[in-house]
Amino acid sequence: MKSHERGDATEAAVIAELKRRCLSVSIPFGDNERYDIVVATPDDRLLRVQIKTGWIRDGTIEFHGKSQHTNSTGNTYTNYEGDVDYFVVYVPDLDSMYLIGESEFGTGMQLRVDDPEQSHETIHWAEEYRFEERWPPRPDGSATADDRPTVERVSEYLRQRDVDFARAVTISEYDLLVDTAETVVRLGVETGWVEDGRIRFHPNSSTDRDSIDWFLVYCAETSQAYLVDPDEFDTSISLRVDDPDTEMPSINWAKEYEFENRWPH
DNA sequence: GCCACGTCCTTACACATCCG
DNA sequence: CGGATGTGTAAGGACGTGGC
Numbered sequence: 001m002k003s004h005e006r007g008d009a010t011e012a013a014v015i016a017e018l019k020r021r022c023l024s025v026s027i028p029f030g031d032n033e034r035y036d037i038v039v040a041t042p043d044d045r046l047l048r049v050q051i052k053t054g055w056i057r058d059g060t061i062e063f064h065g066k067s068q069h070t071n072s073t074g075n076t077y078t079n080y081e082g083d084v085d086y087f088v089v090y091v092p093d094l095d096s097m098y099l100i101g102e103s104e105f106g107t108g109m110q111l112r113v114d115d116p117e118q119s120h121e122t123i124h125w126a127e128e129y130r131f132e133e134r135w136p137p138r139p140d141g142s143a144t145a146d147d148r149p150t151v152e153r154v155s156e157y158l159r160q161r162d163v164d165f166a167r168a169v170t171i172s173e174y175d176l177l178v179d180t181a182e183t184v185v186r187l188g189v190e191t192g193w194v195e196d197g198r199i200r201f202h203p204n205s206s207t208d209r210d211s212i213d214w215f216l217v218y219c220a221e222t223s224q225a226y227l228v229d230p231d232e233f234d235t236s237i238s239l240r241v242d243d244p245d246t247e248m249p250s251i252n253w254a255k256e257y258e259f260e261n262r263w264p265h
Numbered sequence: 266g267c268c269a270c271g272t273c274c275t276t277a278c279a280c281a282t283c284c285g
Numbered sequence: 286c287g288g289a290t291g292t293g294t295a296a297g298g299a300c301g302t303g304g305c
Binding site for chain 2: 060110
Binding site for chain 3: 052053055062063
């Protein structure tokens with residue numbers, strides 16, 4: 001694919017994904033801005049976002065955090081300092097999206113997806129930069145109130161409940177594996193949030209529902225994890241935490257989906 | 266030795282301007 | 286008018302450097 005087409009395809013994929021998450025996306029008129037889109041946060045902040053294509057190399061996701069210009073004197077390179085707030089890196093090979101603050105790196109960055117041959121303290125694990133882990137970003141530029149990825153928070157949640165589990169160390173269809181007395185349960189971890197009195201989450205579009213047994217949705221606002229069977233909904237489901245304005249028979253009460261109430265063992 | 270990071274380079278394309 | 290040249294943007298490969 002030609003480079004411009006690839007860039008356009010990346011932009012289209014990211015915008016489609018943001019819209020699927022019901023986020024407000026604006027596209028600047030003309031092509032004189034250094035950011036690609038403007039995204040509104042739930043607290044009505046407008047963030048300038050530059051969309052980048054990432055590619056896999058040696059087990060890491062690479063992308064360029066600078067623009068290049070050629071003139072009579074040769075190549076010049078300009079970073080986006082002050083011109084954008086965040087980068088959204090989309091990796092077509094993984095069909096995954098990552099959110100990185102402009103201040104978090106210089107001219108480039110690598111996000112590790114595979115285990116390195118030698119462990120390093122400075123490794124940036126791709127999992128920790130996943131869009132769904134970091135959205136919405138805090139006003140001070142850091143990712144979320146609790147910077148740990150949802151998988152980490154869920155791990156702590158399960159440990160507090162004496163549930164033995166194993167984490168997927170490579171890109172797998174499932175995130176956690178729980179070996180119970182009778183069977184092995186595969187969990188796909190998702191980040192939930194409270195909106196209009198309901199807990200919402202966007203299941204990862206790349207997740208093969210046949211390869212997991214439960215979606216384990218962790219909501220920081222309620223400090224609670226919820227189990228949702230992949231067969232219980234088609235494209236989305238919301239779990240009611242507050243009383244609705246009008247009582248309806250089809251309400252999915254969050255209480256009934258709480259981990260303790262559904263965990264089979 | 267392995268890693269993240271920075272720099273340089275090539276390739277590709279779009280568009281504006283210059284000049285014969 | 287149309288080809289040549291310059292400018293600008295982007296993808297992505299290669300390699301050097303310094304830290305751990």
